[in-house]
Amino acid sequence: MIQGTQSLAPATGFQVGQSASLTRVVSDEMVALMAQVTGDTNPVHLDDAYAATTRFQRRIAHGVFSGGLISAVLGTRLPGPGAIYLSQSLRFTAPVFIGDRLTAQVRVTAWHAEKRRLTLATTCRVGDRITAEGEALLLVP
Amino acid sequence: MIQGTQSLAPATGFQVGQSASLTRVVSDEMVALMAQVTGDTNPVHLDDAYAATTRFQRRIAHGVFSGGLISAVLGTRLPGPGAIYLSQSLRFTAPVFIGDRLTAQVRVTAWHAEKRRLTLATTCRVGDRITAEGEALLLVP
Numbered sequence: 001m002i003q004g005t006q007s008l009a010p011a012t013g014f015q016v017g018q019s020a021s022l023t024r025v026v027s028d029e030m031v032a033l034m035a036q037v038t039g040d041t042n043p044v045h046l047d048d049a050y051a052a053t054t055r056f057q058r059r060i061a062h063g064v065f066s067g068g069l070i071s072a073v074l075g076t077r078l079p080g081p082g083a084i085y086l087s088q089s090l091r092f093t094a095p096v097f098i099g100d101r102l103t104a105q106v107r108v109t110a111w112h113a114e115k116r117r118l119t120l121a122t123t124c125r126v127g128d129r130i131t132a133e134g135e136a137l138l139l140v141p
Numbered sequence: 142m143i144q145g146t147q148s149l150a151p152a153t154g155f156q157v158g159q160s161a162s163l164t165r166v167v168s169d170e171m172v173a174l175m176a177q178v179t180g181d182t183n184p185v186h187l188d189d190a191y192a193a194t195t196r197f198q199r200r201i202a203h204g205v206f207s208g209g210l211i212s213a214v215l216g217t218r219l220p221g222p223g224a225i226y227l228s229q230s231l232r233f234t235a236p237v238f239i240g241d242r243l244t245a246q247v248r249v250t251a252w253h254a255e256k257r258r259l260t261l262a263t264t265c266r267v268g269d270r271i272t273a274e275g276e277a278l279l280l281v282p
Binding site for chain 1: 171181182186195204208212222228229231232282
């Protein structure tokens with residue numbers, strides 16, 4: 001199940017501070033599917049015995065999972081379909097575990113109407129813990 | 142099917158220029174699974190009729206697909222399991238279409254042995270066309 005929030009969009013253009021989010025619980029099945037789709041079969045994501053030997057002590061979700069949830073907010077909520085993804089940066093600041101309730105939030109930090117370029121701060125959280133943060137740049141035709 | 146290349150790893154540490162890659166053909170099924178896993182149901186990825194109205198004229202793969210394939214190279218080949226993903230930047234420079242044969246390559250640009258920090262240039266290509274490029278930073282315990 002996906003839950004989300006979305007602030008009201010102006011009729012044309014975007015306003016700094018405007019934001020949207022999506023929340024998903026990271027399931028075992030989703031991690032297995034992500035390994036299948038990306039080919040990233042790193043045992044830290046898939047193998048309990050191996051993961052127990054790592055600093056995280058248990059299996060973690062793929063980092064790109066956070067990138068995917070950010071992409072979902074951008075592609076379906078703010079700015080939504082029709083926008084062209086130009087760039088994304090992500091710093092992974094804390095692990096995301098199986099069963100975690102992950103929220104991706106995007107917040108407009110700049111809108112250049114002439115160039116149609118939208119910059120957003122992108123943050124992933126599990127509760128109060130920030131797990132990833134970065135910046136997205138999109139072209140909104 | 143996944144195909145890949147990998148240059149020989151030194152017994153300890155890493156050398157600038159050392160590289161690895163993975164290649165996958167982007168299938169319709171993989172794009173559908175990526176939409177399911179991430180929740181990114183943007184019609185530019187899923188709906189032929191909608192996609193025909195966009196500048197790309199047909200459906201494109203999720204941008205995060207390129208991020209996932211890069212993650213697969215990092216997590217399984219260079220530096221491989223055990224490394225901790227600290228950050229990733231990606232500029233999307235060209236679309237990836239269904240049926241495209243996508244190659245993700247990572248190449249060591251810096252290795253700080255004391256801090257155990259590895260920096261890699263990350264590039265995705267379809268044939269000679271660069272579709273995404275950026276930089277990854279990992280901690281290799």
